[in-house]
Amino acid sequence: MTEQNGRRPSWRERLRPAEVLGLAAVLSIFVGIGVLMSTRNWLLALEFLGAAFVVAVVVLATLLLAISKPEPPDDDTSGSSGH
Secondary structure (H helix, E strand, O other): OOOOOOOOOOHHHHHHHHHHHHHHHHHHHHHHHHHHHHHOOHHHHHHHHHHHHHHHHHHHHHHHHHHOOOOOOOOOOOOOOOO
16 A cells, blocks of 8 residues: 555545545435425435435545645656657
8 A cells, every 4th residue: 555655645645535425425415305305206316316426526526636736747757758
């Protein structure tokens, strides 16, 4: 579980995917309950719950990538590429 630079990822870095999935699950349950309360249709509520989960995971992962710190370039890839 070591990265390329030889350091182990911290607990926060390891739990970040679980945080995204947990938050997406909470948001999708909220949507599913809202649809269930308004329509009283279990199948429709389940479909909206699944769709909301997928959308929430994609949006949260995209936002997480957008705010993460960029890694510095490696020494062997910087400079001229030899073309």
